[in-house]
Amino acid sequence: MAVVVKECGSHGSSSPRLLNFLRRNIICLVIFIIVTIIGIVLAWVILHSPKPHFILQDATVFSFNVSGDPPNVLSSSIQTTLISRNLNGKTGINYDRLDVYASYQSQQITLPTSIPAAYQGYEEVNC
Numbered sequence: 001m002a003v004v005v006k007e008c009g010s011h012g013s014s015s016p017r018l019l020n021f022l023r024r025n026i027i028c029l030v031i032f033i034i035v036t037i038i039g040i041v042l043a044w045v046i047l048h049s050p051k052p053h054f055i056l057q058d059a060t061v062f063s064f065n066v067s068g069d070p071p072n073v074l075s076s077s078i079q080t081t082l083i084s085r086n087l088n089g090k091t092g093i094n095y096d097r098l099d100v101y102a103s104y105q106s107q108q109i110t111l112p113t114s115i116p117a118a119y120q121g122y123e124e125v126n127c
Contacts, residue, residue, distance in 0.1 A: 049088040052120070057081040059102075076110055078102055085125045092121045 058081040067073045082100065086093050099112040120126050 046090065049091055051087075052093055053085045053087065055083040055085070057083050074109055076102070078110060082115075083125060084120060086120045086122060089123050092119060092124075094119050 060079045062077040062079065064076045095118050098115040100115060101108055101112045102110040118126065
């Protein structure tokens with residue numbers, strides 16, 4: 001009894017259909033990764049902004065008292081002029097909440113004071 005084996009040639013390990021499928025998927029994956037990296041770099045370049053600068057222009061101390069009853073109580077009255085400078089030429093800054101206080105040798109000497117909410121446009125200076 002003779003066994004006859006027929007081969008169609010498409011079931012081998014190097015099937016052209018399978019290789020084309022793998023090549024297309026690898027090419028699509030590489031293109032997707034490249035586009036994603038370009039998008040991330042582009043978003044970083046566009047949105048990367050320098051931090052705003054704050055400058056204390058003037059500080060006037062009206063009163064600065066230490067009382068002995070109760071011991072070590074400090075009272076002060078200070079007026080300051082604070083300048084904020086937005087160095088970014090692309091985006092503005094919205095200050096929802098900003099609190100300031102004075103400190104001396106790492107000791108807070110005034111209570112935190114709220115500065116009103118404000119919007120600072122790009123490349124703008126506010127006093």
